[in-house]
Amino acid sequence: MEHRRPLPWPGLALAVVGSLGLLILGQQPWLALTVLLLWGCSLWLAIAEPPPVSTTRTNGAFNRDTMSELIEHSGTPLLLTEKGRIAIANQAAREVLGAHIVGQDVRVALRHPDAITLTNMDRADTTTVRGLVRRHDIWRLSRQPLGDGMAVIELINRTAEADISRSHTDFVANASHELRTPLASIIGYAETLAEENGETDVATRDRFLGTILRESRRLKGLVDDLMSLSRIEAEKHDQPSDRIDMRPVVERAARDAAGPERLSRLELDLADGIVVRGDQQQLEQLVRNLVDNALKYGAEDEPVRVVLEEGQAGNARLTVSDRGEGIAPEHLPHLTRRFYRTDPGRSRASGGTGLGLAIVKHIVERHRGRLDIESKVGRGTTVVVRIPLIDDGEQGLS
Amino acid sequence: MEHTVKAFDEDITRLRGLIAQMGGMAEVAVQRAMDALVKGDDTLAEQVIADDKKLDALESEVDKLAVRIIALRAPMADDLREVIAALKIAGVVERIGDYSKAIAKAGRKIEDRKKFGPLTLVPAMGEIAAEMVHDAMTAYAARDAVLAREVITTDEKVDNFYESIFRNLVSHMVENPSTISSAAQLLFVARNLERIGDHATNVAEMVHYAATGAYPVDSDF
Numbered sequence: 001m002e003h004r005r006p007l008p009w010p011g012l013a014l015a016v017v018g019s020l021g022l023l024i025l026g027q028q029p030w031l032a033l034t035v036l037l038l039w040g041c042s043l044w045l046a047i048a049e050p051p052p053v054s055t056t057r058t059n060g061a062f063n064r065d066t067m068s069e070l071i072e073h074s075g076t077p078l079l080l081t082e083k084g085r086i087a088i089a090n091q092a093a094r095e096v097l098g099a100h101i102v103g104q105d106v107r108v109a110l111r112h113p114d115a116i117t118l119t120n121m122d123r124a125d126t127t128t129v130r131g132l133v134r135r136h137d138i139w140r141l142s143r144q145p146l147g148d149g150m151a152v153i154e155l156i157n158r159t160a161e162a163d164i165s166r167s168h169t170d171f172v173a174n175a176s177h178e179l180r181t182p183l184a185s186i187i188g189y190a191e192t193l194a195e196e197n198g199e200t201d202v203a204t205r206d207r208f209l210g211t212i213l214r215e216s217r218r219l220k221g222l223v224d225d226l227m228s229l230s231r232i233e234a235e236k237h238d239q240p241s242d243r244i245d246m247r248p249v250v251e252r253a254a255r256d257a258a259g260p261e262r263l264s265r266l267e268l269d270l271a272d273g274i275v276v277r278g279d280q281q282q283l284e285q286l287v288r289n290l291v292d293n294a295l296k297y298g299a300e301d302e303p304v305r306v307v308l309e310e311g312q313a314g315n316a317r318l319t320v321s322d323r324g325e326g327i328a329p330e331h332l333p334h335l336t337r338r339f340y341r342t343d344p345g346r347s348r349a350s351g352g353t354g355l356g357l358a359i360v361k362h363i364v365e366r367h368r369g370r371l372d373i374e375s376k377v378g379r380g381t382t383v384v385v386r387i388p389l390i391d392d393g394e395q396g397l398s
Numbered sequence: 399m400e401h402t403v404k405a406f407d408e409d410i411t412r413l414r415g416l417i418a419q420m421g422g423m424a425e426v427a428v429q430r431a432m433d434a435l436v437k438g439d440d441t442l443a444e445q446v447i448a449d450d451k452k453l454d455a456l457e458s459e460v461d462k463l464a465v466r467i468i469a470l471r472a473p474m475a476d477d478l479r480e481v482i483a484a485l486k487i488a489g490v491v492e493r494i495g496d497y498s499k500a501i502a503k504a505g506r507k508i509e510d511r512k513k514f515g516p517l518t519l520v521p522a523m524g525e526i527a528a529e530m531v532h533d534a535m536t537a538y539a540a541r542d543a544v545l546a547r548e549v550i551t552t553d554e555k556v557d558n559f560y561e562s563i564f565r566n567l568v569s570h571m572v573e574n575p576s577t578i579s580s581a582a583q584l585l586f587v588a589r590n591l592e593r594i595g596d597h598a599t600n601v602a603e604m605v606h607y608a609a610t611g612a613y614p615v616d617s618d619f
């Protein structure tokens with residue numbers, strides 16, 4: 001905007017044409033003149049307003065320092081290239097690619113052929129490159145030309161996402177390992193018994209049979225868990241439709257999980273009238289798994305509290321908390337992964353399949369709910385499940 | 399490296415960019431050749447063979463640029479080392495491309511892939527060789543003499559791998575005479591991987607030379 005107030009020529013021309021039109025249509029000349037005057041004046045007034053934003057744009061290049069400050073602390077690696085050289089690399093980029101890249105040819109930093117193809121293009125584009133920084137890592141590169149031979153390149157690490165798809169393969173490997181372990185001891189002990197031709201003494205035989213029985217039960221538990229996991233996963237996307245009154249479900253499942261010998265450690269605090277859309281069997285399974293975990297991993301003489309209440313934002317809120325050693329923070333993000341164990345030996349000894357929380361997570365997801373696990377080492381663990389209440393209004397206070 | 403003559407600076411930067419580009423292509427070539435071999439993917443093998451021409455073209459571009467820099471700018475000290483190292487590295491990287499091409503070609507000649515057990519021997523070796531090329535090029539980009547030394551020490555692993563694969567393949571040939579031709583091809587693959595490892599070591603030595611002015615000691619270069 002070199003002229004502060006350029007005359008609105010097209011507008012004025014329109015005004016003139018309009019007035020001429022009026023004259024031709026046979027209106028009074030003074031009327032046409034008044035219209036022209038009014039039109040012209042209002043246009044003049046409109047442009048007399050100063051432009052709302054006055055951008056002082058320096059001619060040509062961006063201010064390097066401002067640009068550099070702008071991108072420096074972005075968590076995403078960003079490069080600013082100028083004529084094929086790296087002019088600015090922000091902190092994240094220097095961490096990933098090394099501080100030496102500033103001032104170098106962009107090919108020195110990104111030497112993968114696909115990345116080079118991208119940097120040679122004269123339009124904005126995106127590409128996914130495998131093995132950019134380390135071998136086998138996956139990066140998504142986006143390049144946006146800015147003109148004057150400059151461009152911004154953004155790097156996003158996609159390696160983690162690829163890991164997720166690999167975790168499915170791991171699952172099969174893990175599952176076969178988990179199934180094979182009890183089978184191996186069953187076969188081992190059974191073979192020993194068969195070879196001894198009945199010459200074993202009763203005590204040893206009973207011990208062997210006990211092991212076989214225990215391992216068979218574990219195997220059955222594992223197969224049951226695997227099957228329910230795959231069933232829940234299969235119907236993950238259709239929300240259950242039954243109306244479930246939570247209180248009796250939670251009460252029954254919690255008592256069930258505790259069994260007669262651990263019942264005294266159970267503290268129930270269940271509110272009435274909590275109704276959700278759910279699948280009764282699955283909700284019972286959810287409660288059973290959580291209560292069983294809490295009783296198993298909480299300290300042996302400490303109670304386990306199960307609280308059912310109406311939470312915020314129209315949710316039913318189920319809290320299961322124990323007082324025990326708690327879980328170290330580094331394990332928390334992985335707890336719902338299949339076969340993830342913080343302490344493999346102890347978990348197996350107590351008969352865990354490693355699938356309990358994975359099942360809980362999937363059930364919660366199917367019910368469109370949320371699962372939160374909080375834990376303090378030395379204090380205990382609290383698991384909170386939130387499931388949306390039925391909101392059709394008819395659900396009273398009963 | 400700041401130079402009073404801006405054009406000189408630009409030339410050197412471009413030279414380094416070209417070398418890095420060649421290195422990137424060589425890395426991908428090794429990886430793809432191994433993938434093609436393991437999966438029996440003939441299209442991928444064709445691609446590796448076709449891409450090698452680009453690598454050759456880049457090498458001659460490096461040659462021309464290096465000669466021009468020496469002729470016009472008469473570089474001294476570390477600049478001269480940089481140019482000389484670039485010339486040599488370009489030649490070596492081009493050889494790595496040739497070996498990848500040879501692996502891709504050998505891969506096409508392996509018969510009855512599913513029943514050919516020894517095929518599982520080479521991917522681990524290919525992994526190490528490709529890693530060496532990658533690290534050597536990273537060391538070049540960063541002028542990192544320490545990483546270059548690491549590459550040089552890894553070469554022993556590849557050599558040991560070659561020895562064990564060689565013995566394995568020979569005994570396999572004795573026991574299964576019907577697969578001798580496939581096994582021989584695989585032997586070539588292992589041999590080429592071993593050469594790729596050697597060449598990655600050469601690049602690393604060159605990087606060390608360009609960065610410090612001395613070849614690493616205890617090397618058999």
